[in-house]
Amino acid sequence: MDAVLEVHGLRKRFVRRGHVVQANAGVDLRVAPGQVVGLLGHNGAGKTTLVNQVVGLTRPDSGTVRVCGADAVARPDLARRLVSVQAQANVPITGLTPARAVELVGRIRGARPAVARHRTSELLESLDLMPWARTPAEKVSGGVARLTAFAMTAVAPGRLVVLDEPTNDVDPVRRRLLWAQIRRLADEGSGVLLVTHNVREAERVVDRLVVLDQGRVLADETPAAITARRGGTLTLELDLAPGRHPMTPDGLVLVDRGRLRATAAVPAAHAAAAVQWASDELAAGRLERYALAPASLEDVYVELVGEGSGDGAAASAAGAADEATEVAA
Template sequence: MAVIELDHVTKSYKSRGRRTLANDDVSLHVDEGEVFGLFGHNGAGKTTIVNQLLGLLKPDSGSIVIDGQDIVKNRNLGRYLCSVQPQSKTPLGELTPRSVTRVMGQLRGISPEEVDRRTTELFEKLDITQWADVQGTKLSGGVLRLTGFCMAAVAPGRAVILDEPTNDVDPVRRRYLWSAIRDLTKDGTAVVVVTHSIREAENTVDTMAVLNEGKVLKQGNARQIRGEAAGNRMKLEAVAKATEDRFEKPGWGEGLKISDGELTLTFERELASEALKWAAEQRDRGLLAEYSLTEITLEDMYIELVGSRGAVEGAQR
């Protein structure tokens, strides 16, 4: 059953005499117990979707239904039905992670005992118990961000919306966080994760959409989309020590690219041993350092789809 149904939503902003079409006929559905990844370059229109789900913005046209309730007609319901971790860091001031998480749980109507149990469980899961009672002014950006997640997760609504939850978080706690995101779905909560960390999200998201310049470019089951993009292909990744023109391009690979000193080359899976031989030769010529063969990822699909399009234009208000 769909918890979030966003249909044909269009939203534009007017600023300094200019109109920006932030969402252009966007339709997204998120089912119970599903983690939905919303991907897109800066300025693609992701936060505009989040703000409309929460009832903070009204679409120009289209419908938004959460748990069967019309959010366009009753905008306050958005904030009741969804709990949210906003994109900005949670400013705690002199308050502590434990106190703000408790307040949020109580505001959302769960008993003090349940709030304490959930708060302890979340802090332990994310390994931030040692900072639970430290004032916000003395905490790192990562701990503040994780506190923002706990505030959204302590008493989740029918949907939990997480806008860039992994920013500033160290690699180990990011793993705990992705696992905590999956845990949220166990009682049927639908989770929307807005993130640029597609490589990490890949293991957790069930369904996804790629947004570009306000439009949905691709949407569906994340595993299927990755499978379709990968086909029978693999990828060679290597540290390049020379520019592209110095390499002898193999006849069998597609698209040898060097960007920021990293070489990538995709090829049919059965050519894996050829690819390793080629890489060893290039290393012997002093053109490559470390190299490895990897699977095609969801992030590769994203880059193929969006590329550098919109990366420059989209973000200015």
Template sequence: MRKDHHEGPPLLEVEQLTKDYRRGVRANDDISLRVPAGQVFGLLGHNGAGKTTLLNQVIGLARPTRGSIRIDGADAVADPAMARRVCSMQPQAQAPLDGVTPRQAIELMARIRGARRQQARHRAAELIDALDLGSWADTLGDRLSGGVRRLTAFCMMAAEPGRLVMLDEPTNDVDPVRRRLLWGQIRALADLGCAVVLVTHNVVEAERAVERLAVLDQGRVVAQGTPAELRGDDGDRLRLEVVAPDAAAAEALASAPAVPASAPAVASGRRMVLTIDAVHAADALRWAQNERTAGRIEEFSVTPVSLEDVYIRLVGSGRPRDEQTEENGDASLVA
């Protein structure tokens, strides 16, 4: 059962953090957040929203323009070496595995982080089994798929984790079955007492793992709270989605919906999405079933309003910046 740790004292505390680059790019703008031990905290946002830049400042790879970062009460800006000792990070870039096997890489990283030889071997075997990597555990890294390399990088980070764990898009390239296993291991790190900061744009999957989250847009936090808090009034509403034979039919359904809606219908291609109050669920199902029987729609679903719906309402399509540019913006500001 998931424990609720969000009321505890913060292990990571970020206050009014701003990061400017010389070319006028503001990567982070007055960001404040707190993450206690035992919690999975999500950072959601489009590419270029400033998520990776924030992590780089926490771990001491970049220096804030202003604001503060404290890890377990200590000043991480003044002492970036301390931050790197306390933090374990899985970056978005693939780990270099050429010439070593996943098992060797995981054991080596555990030893570097201070584990004894036998402990490192046991932990590597445990993670390989938990993520179903046995078929590739002893295969050289240059022969591995992107998904297996990504999972190996997670295991390298988790083999002997620091008290603060930061994961930058850890599920990229990972197949659906092992993604579920990976989410379980992310949760397990929090249950061990780590504070986990998870960067992702996969809102649907993140909703199952995080206890609190912040939505970033153009470098600013536009919303923060538990998934239930962010849903707000939408928690009592449902999402009706239908697939029409063509885009024109979807537009026609959206322009004159036959079911009472609490927000304007949205058509995108062959799909039409409508938000309805729960009291109208039976009417919506009856209407959709009749439309499918008549051949006017091909399929439909009625589900609770998701965090993804809230996210889209908050940030829309966004105007992503090049986050790589942010990270490489001004060499004079890199710690």
């Protein structure tokens, strides 16, 4: 299957506060039509820097970017015509209503007036935005503005759709509606590059996950394949009784322990014993609740990138590229 996006060996450096920082360090990435690829990483991992190179806003130091076969480095204008982008910052639409803004973008991207109008209504209905459809944009909430920005991206989508943190400020109910529309974009033939740091939500919608850390790709697999890295280990989640301390058996180490919550990694072979222990502690009043579940994608992600990822110069510079000076290639 031909890719709508192919990135190979992409490198980009910046100078920030006198330090050279490698924002992208040899990134390879592929998105096919009908596929949602999640680009997952903490704040400052280099995700937005990568997106800016895909759409021609930043020139890479080295490497190639091809959008539907076209050289996006040599022809950034062509890349921008082939890509629909929801940027991390909302598009300013002061003076317009959400309905008018979405319909105008549809017309600008070549949709016939009737088609743009119908698609606008369809998106506003699907995202539960009709109550604000005719409200001046300066009077809507941040979540409504964010959903409007997505609708502007999806009204006449390009063959590649790039969504940079699309769920920011969106409430949980409408977030689910948004995920359904993202899935629909792919099902109708677009390739979707979903940029996020929300591990739990990414697990629900993506076909493949690319984990980026300090500008490097640590994993490029299906969510199931990444989770399988944890092997047969399960996670025991505990709600502790206030003022009581559970008596942990040998070999069970509680981590992420707060005042009323704790978790423990449990090998599958020891699952029955762990459940029996938790049940006894519950009966003794030292626990209020327990649950044993397979390792989540978030667990594996933290193991991949480390607890402290995002600290230091690399995270700061990659996440603030607009404040940085490019290093001559």
